[in-house]
Amino acid sequence: MSGGVEWALHCCTLLSRASQPVPAVKLAEYHDVSPSYLAKQLQLMSRAGLVRSTQGNAGGYVLTRDAAAITVLDVVEAIDGVLPAFRCTEVRQRGPLATPAEQCADPCAIAKVMDSADRAWRDSLRAVTIADLVADADRQILPGAVERARAWLAS
């Protein structure tokens, strides 16, 4: 999985706290990551419709909908794409004893298993929203940290 997924998720949690557009440079500085590369991830999220960008002065990124309406899977698919990790190459139709094509209407057993596992993975990611991540994080961090983060974003 692409490393940018982690950055994108952290950005979403931070954007959910902010009430004003946050520029990519600020997001990168907050997380101490490469601004140029983070811009690419934000761009991907913008294409996927998760965030909305406003240009010009005082511009930046905002979530397009409530954090409770954005799942972790949405972010993962925005960055890494929606294609499953496993792609069946129909090995059974090759070789000296190849199965005839008309016998291969249904996906082969291996593809079925992989597809099932992929669905389980996606279901697991779909069950958690950005709001859940924020709530979990709030339970761990020190008191007052959220206010300090808001103040830093405003500066």
Added chain:
Amino acid sequence: MSGGVEWALHCCTLLSRASQPVPAVKLAEYHDVSPSYLAKQLQLMSRAGLVRSTQGNAGGYVLTRDAAAITVLDVVEAIDGVLPAFRCTEVRQRGPLATPAEQCADPCAIAKVMDSADRAWRDSLRAVTIADLVADADRQILPGAVERARAWLAS
């Protein structure tokens, strides 16, 4: 996911039908794939203890245990490794408002979600064995195909 996983799984199903060692070249010819590259996958499975290799004439690969005792996950982990796809880089400990390290004993919310999804994926793959794959395949293929495969392996 590595493309060799599919080849490895097909080889396991074929090896479960064979009652004698099958050389890598024959496995590659049967599936019409690169013999050199397939050798690498078989080598990985040998290291993982899924197959046993015998050298010399009439040598080849054999499953080390019954097909019902080998899960799809075993094969996937043998080829792709056991490391999870997501690796937390502890972004929360970086930047101007970094969370102090002593506050980070527990994994962050993002890591927890990813770990949970990874576990769901692995559980799904662990629930299916090579024997299940063979049984499913037998239900679809034409009658007599298994016997023909055995005969081809023996030739």
Added chain:
DNA sequence: GCTGCAATACTCGGATACCCGGTGTCCGAGTCTAACTGG
């Protein structure tokens, strides 16, 4: 004092290099078979 305009600075978006891990290949080490020779 108010309004319209233009210059400015700031922001995003896509196009462009770089590099590492998977992909693909090869040759040498090891071993089982089998034929041959000697008793």
Added chain:
DNA sequence: CCAGTTAGACTCGGACACCGGGTATCCGAGTATTGCAGC
């Protein structure tokens, strides 16, 4: 006819190139602000 030896061929195992996708970066397009000039 049998046993030991040796030659042979076959097999695996690890080391070596190649290439595409993720990683990282930069500069141009676009826009809201803001300062200024004219009315």
